[in-house]
Amino acid sequence: MSKVSNRTKIATALVGALALAGSNLVVADPLKEVQNADAQIHADAAASQKKVDSYFDQAQDMLFEYGSVADEREALKAYNDYLASLVADQEKTMKSIQDDINGVDKLRQGVVPLMFKMVESLEQFVALDLPFNTEVRKERVENLKNLLSTAEVTLAEKYRLILDAYSIEREYGTFVAVTTGKLNLDGKEVLVDFFNLGRVALYAQSLDQKTGWMYNSETKGWDKLEDSHLRELTKGIRIARKQGALDLFALPIPAAETAK
Structure with missing residues (x-):
């Protein structure tokens, strides 16, 4: 081979080496960009993960708060149901009381005439009875008659005093x-x-x-x-008078058919 040919080969090799070197220089810039892009991706991924973690924490907090609100809602519902039952029972009681009040008004209309009749009968009884403790008994009847016209004394108290008077008269019999x-x-x-x-x-x-x-x-x-x-x-x-021992004694008594 001639020297020209060797030189040509050497020149060709140098040109190829330079071409290859130029080619490497050209390829190096995209790789760096890829590396930079990959780093950015990792950074963005980390930032996104932080956001995801933050959202997850918020979601957990909201879930816990929802559970608390749900429990409170159930408690309030149970309490409201309890109050509703109380109100219903109170309304029922109020109706019963009102019915009793209406009944008392009707009863009052019947009791008042009855009390006047009782006092009148007691007055007649005292007048026809044996004349013992006469003044006290007549005074008691007069007090009852005046009491019936007194607004300061309740109807129940008036009725009680009339019954007391009848009880006293009953005790006189023994x-x-x-x-x-x-x-x-x-x-x-x-x-x-x-x-x-x-x-x-x-x-x-x-x-x-x-x-x-x-x-x-x-x-x-x-x-x-x-x-x-x-x-x-x-x-x-x-x-x-308790001045003597208990003993039998004989006295005449009114005949049964004439005793009052």
Whole structure:
């Protein structure tokens, strides 16, 4: 081979080497751009991940808050249901009370006339009964009559006092008592001991124990007792005053058909 050819080969090789070197220089710039782009991608990915984490945390917080709100809602619903049941029960109670009030008004219309009738009957009873504790009993009836016209006393209290008066009159039927007072006989007053055997009989005896009488419900007067009864009458009076031992004594009593 000639020297020209060798030189040509050398020149060709140099040209190829330069061409290759130029080619590497050209390829180097896109690679760097790729690397930069990859770094940016990683940076953007990291930033995005931070945003995702932030959104996740917010979502968790919102989920927890939602759960709390839901629990509170259920609690409020249960409480509202409870209040609704209370209101319904109160409304039912109010209706019952109103019905009772309406019933009381109707009852009042019937009770008031009844109370007047009871006091009137009690007054008649005292007038027809044996004349013992007469002033006290008449005064009690008068107080009841005045009470019925008093607005300051409730209807229930008026009714209670009337029942109390009836209870006292009932107790008079079983009590035995002696009181000292004046007996009017033919316009003359005599100081006597009144001996009360419940509503069975009423007697009177002069303080000197020499005369005795028995009340006659039919004639509204006093019948004189025979002397044979005076000792028994004295015994009964002493026993009633607890001045003597308990013992039997015999006294005449009004016949059953005439006793009041």
